[in-house]
Amino acid sequence: MSDFQISPELLNIYLEEARAHLEGLDHALLALEREGLDPEVVAGIMGPLHTLKGNSGMMGFTGIKDYVHRLEDVFVRIGQGAVTLSRPLFDRLFAGASALRDAVEQACRQRGEVRSLQGERAVLDALLREITQRTPSGEGSLPSTQSGTTQSRQSGETGPPSTQSQTTVSAPSASSSLTPSVPSADQSLAVSAPSAEYISAHSSTVRVDFSQLDHLLNLVGELIIHRTKLHELGRELAEQKGGRETAELLSAVQQVAAVSTQLQETVMDIRMLPIRHVFERFPRLVRDLARQQGKDIELILEGEGTRIDKAIIDEIGEPLVHMIRNSVDHGIETPAMRVARGKTPTGTILLSAMQESNHVLITIMDDGSGIDAAAVRRKAVDRGLLKADETLPDRELLQLIFSQGFSTAEIVSDLSGRGVGLDVVLKSIERLNGLVEVETVPGVGTKFIIQLPLTLAIISALLVEVSDRTYAVPLGSVVESLKFRPADVHTINGRETLRIRDRIVPLVRLDAFFGLRVVTGEPAHYAVVLGRGDKRVGLVVNRLRGQQEVVIKALDPAVSGITLALAGATIMGDGRVVLILDVAAFFEGRRQALAHGRSRPALAGGS
C-alpha cells in the first residue's frame, strides 16, 4: 500500500528533471570523449546523477535508481583516472545512457517501470569489475560517492584522515565538538564540487506550467481586444462630445493601452526560451549518426542563447532533426572521400541561430558534397514537376528538393526514415509561418536557412470581407492590397491573373475557393497580394476592413484537419469569431497546379 498516489503532475515534474539530468549526462560523456579526462566535467555530472537517483527512488523506480547508482560508481572511477577512456568504453556508456533515457520515458508513460535495465547494469558491473581488478582498492582519497571529504584535487590536505574515515565513523571529529576538525571549513564541507552548468540550473526561477502561460496569454489577448474597442469608443466620443470628462476618459484609456501593451510584451517575453533547448540534443544525435555511417563529423553550435517562442521551440525540433540527418547522410562524405577531395577527414556541420529584426534565422551549414543542380533538374523532369524545355533559375530549381517524394539520394538510407523527406520539413516550417531556402556549391557544401517568426501567438492581420463573411489575413505575408476592375483581369492558361506593374500575379477568388455565395454586380473588387519569397498570389475579396492585432487561437484538429486554408481563428472585440487564413495554402495550390498543368476547378470562370 502506498503512502501517496503517483499523480500525472508528479510524473511530469520527475520527467522534466530527469530529462535535464540525462541531457547533462550526454554532454558529460561527449565532453569526456572529445577532450579526455577533465575532473570538472566528472564532478559536474555527479550532482545531477545523484539527484536523479534520489528522485527515481522516491518515485519507486528502483531499477532506474540502481542503474544510476552504478553509473555514479563508474564516473567515480573515471574521475580517479582508473579507467582508460576508449571508443568502445564510450560506446557502451552512450548505449547505457540511451537505455536509461528509454527506461525513464517508458516508466513515466506507463506510470511504472516497464523496461528492465538488467542487461545494461550487467555491462556496468562487468566494467567496474574490470577496473577494480586492474587497480588496487583504497588508493588515494576518493572523490564523491564515498564521503564528505574533499575532491581528488585537494587530496593533499586530507590524505591519511580520509582513508581512515572510510572504515570508522569516529575518526577525525572524535571529540565532542560538533564541527569537523579537518582543516579549512570550505574544503571539508565540499560535498559536491560546484560546476557552472549545475549551478546555473536553479535558484531564482519559478516553475510554471506552460498551459498557465497560454492561459495568461489568452487573457492578455482579450485585454488587447477590449482595449482596442475602448480606444475606438473613446475617440468617437471625443469627436462627438468633447469636454473635460471625455478628455479624462481618453487619457485613462491611453494609460490602459500603455500598460496592457507592456503586459503583452512581458507575457510574450516570458514565453520566449533560448533555442538551446532544441539544439542540446543534436551533438549526441550527430555523434551517433556519424558513428553508424563511419563518418567523422563535428557539430558546431552557435547562437544557442537566441530566444524564440516556446510554441515554436516545441515544433521546430523535428524538422531540424531531419535536416541534420540529411546533412549527415547525404551531405558529409566519408573520411576517405573527403581526403580524396582535398578536404579534412572530419566534416563540419554548423547549426546556428540568430535574431534579425522580428524573426529568427536558423542556419544549417555543412562542408560536404553540396547539391548538384543538374541532378535536381533531371529528377524534377522525371517526376513531372518540370517540363523538359522549361528553364528555372538555380535558386528556384533547388527549392524543388522540398517537393513531395523528391529524394536526391541514390540509396534511400533507413536512417533518414523512409519517405520522410524535405517536403515534410517544408510543411512543418510553413505551419510555423516560416520560410526555408537552400544554397549550395557542389563539392564544397550546402546551407539551409530557416526563417521563423519570433512568436506565433499574436500577429497583425488585415481583415477582409468575402461574401458576407469576415476573414483575417496575416499582414506579414501581405505585400500590398489594391482595387481593380474586372477588365484588368487576364485569363492565361485558364487562370485568372492581374497585371501589377511588371508582374503577372495569379488570382484566387476567395468566395469561389470557399464555396461561398458569389457576390456579383459590384463595380470593383479588391486584391490582397500575398508574397512568399519571389512568388505572388492575389486573393480576391469584396472589401477591406482594416488592420488589427489579433491573438491566434488554435482550431481543434477536427476542424483544421478538414479545411485546407485555415491557420487558426481569433476573437474580435464583440466576441465574434473570425477565421485566419493559412497563407501557405494559396502558394501550395499554385505549385501543385504547375505540376499537374491544370488550373484549380474552383478558379474556373470569368471575372
Next chain:
Amino acid sequence: MAQTPSSRKRAPRKKAVASAPPEAADGESIVEPSRIALPSSGLAADILALAASGALEPAVGSGAVPLVERRTAVPDPETAAAPTHSISLFGAAVREERKAVEATEHLATFFLSGEEYGIDVRLVQEIIRVSDITQVPRAPGFIKGVINLRGRIIPVIDLKRKLGLGEVSEAARQSRIVVVKVRERLVGLLVDGASQVLKVPVASIEAAPEEVVEIDANYLRGVAKLESRLIILMDLNKVLALELREGGANAD
C-alpha cells in the same frame, strides 16, 4: 590519527579490504565494499551513540559481524519499520468518484427529434444557448462551425446530422449547445433541447431494443427505462471517434 576517547568501548577496528571484489547485490555498490550502512532513518542521539560504539562498521566482505544483527540493536523500530521502499504505483489508489460502487449512473440528457438521449454527466462541461456560430468553409455538413467559448474556439457539431436524424435548427429557441470534454478536447454538440441532469439506477439499464432506436447501435450503450420515459444512452466516444482522431474527418 585521532582516537576516540577510551572511555567508550569499541570493537577492534577492521580494515575493510576485500580479498576479491564481491558480487553486487541489488542496490549495493561494488566500488566501496567498506561503505557504512545506516538504517533507513534515525535520531541523532541513537545513531551517534551507535557510531561511537562501532556498531555501524561495514560488514560486507570484511568478515565483521553481519550488520543485520547490529540493526536490531537500533532503538525505535517504528522509525525503521518500512521494510520495503517500493511505492505501489496505482492499482490500490481509490478514486473518490468510484467509491459508490456504481449503483447509479449520473446522466445529462437532451432531446433529438423528440427522443431523449443521455450521456455521462462527467463529460459535460456546460450547456449553453446557441450563439453566433461561425461557419467554416468546406466543412462536412455536420460540422456547423466554431464558437467562442470564453476565449476558446471550439467546434460545434450538429448531432442530428452526425447521427443521420435530420438537422438541428440553430434558430429554434430551445436549441442548445452541450459542451463536452472528451480526451482533453472541447466540442460543442448542437441539440434540439436540453433536458436535465439525473441519476438512474443501474438496474434500470438494459440493451437497446432494435425497433425503438433509429441510430446505429454502435453508438449506444443501452437504454434506461424510467417510469414514464425512456432515455437512450449514448456512447460519446464512439460518436465522436472520427473527430477525436488527430486530423479528424480528413483522415478518412
Next chain:
Amino acid sequence: MLRKILAVDDSALIHQMYKLFLSRYKNCKLISAMNGLEALDKLAQEEGIDLILLDINMPVMNGLEFLQRLQKESAYQAIPVIIISTEGKEEDTIRGLKMGAKGYVKKPFQASELHGLIEKITAAG
C-alpha cells in the same frame, strides 16, 4: 504545533512530494529553498520556522555548509533539522548529525516514516 517548515532540496520533484507528504499538518506553511544559500535567505525572511528538512547534495551551498552557518546564528541554532540522506552518502549524514541535526531519513522514504521522525523530534522539543 508546526507552523512553518523549511524544505531545502535542489529537486522540484522532492518539493512537490513534501507538499503531498506534509499536507496532513493543517495550517502549516511549507517554505521551499533550492540550495543552502536560498535557505539562509528564507530563514531571514520568514519568522518562526519550526523545522528544517535538509538535503545535503545541492549546488551553490550544500547542506553541510548550510548547517555550519546555521549553528553560528543563535536565532537559528535551536531549529530542529532533519537530514534527508541518500545511499552512499552516509558519511555526510553522520557529519550532519554531529553538527547538530536531530535526525535523518534516507531516500527513498515513505510519508509515514517522515511523519514518525518529525513527531519524535518535535515532541522532544
